[in-house]
Amino acid sequence: MLTTINPKLPMRDKTATRAFYINKLGFRALGNTDYDGYLMLGKDGIEIHFFEFKNLDPSENYGQVYIRTDNIDELYHSMLLDEVEIHPNGALQLKAWGQKEFSLLDPDNNLLTFGQSV
Template identity: 75%
Template sequence: MLTDINPKIPMRNNAVTRDFYINKLDFKEFGNADYDGYLMVHKDSIQIHFFEFKELDPKENYGQVYIRTDDIDGLYQSMLENKIGIHPAGSLQTKPWGQKEFSVLDPDNNLLTFGQSI
């Protein structure tokens, strides 16, 4: 039986990634060990893991995570209020597949899409 999933996506710089997720997206660091080249963050009931990839070219990074929420409108508004850059093609929209979604890019060009069933 499967019980959970924790995506692992690339990062170039641990400090920059940590700052973005903790200070801008309000995640918390998961665990108390400082793993060389690895970072784990969590918010509510989700975790995202990062592995160091210093040579990553953000223009060629296709890392993507889809995160479900039960308050898409409130989350979107808080992103706007906190001046989090919304992806140019990812403003809050109702999609034909029954989801209301928006997207942001992290410092390494990993796409984070937030969605709620409608």
């Protein structure tokens, strides 16, 4: 029955969030309506939605999303080439649970972890 999931993450500044995801991560804006306080972005087969939370304290934000990929090495290296800042503890590595993963933080401290089964 279930077909997809679209996580909703907090954002303080729609312009900054849009710029980071589109210019740094290669996402695209979805839909043709600009909703006040809401943003929908997509890349390949995924969507991430954002809701405005102007009083968000990034140091207290624990928003997280796990994104699966079928080419983790290429994705990681493309992010390094594009000078995307990888989380200090999130460099590409093989995990004990059989995933190869890396992580980064967006402007609001939402943690994005990218992983591939190996």
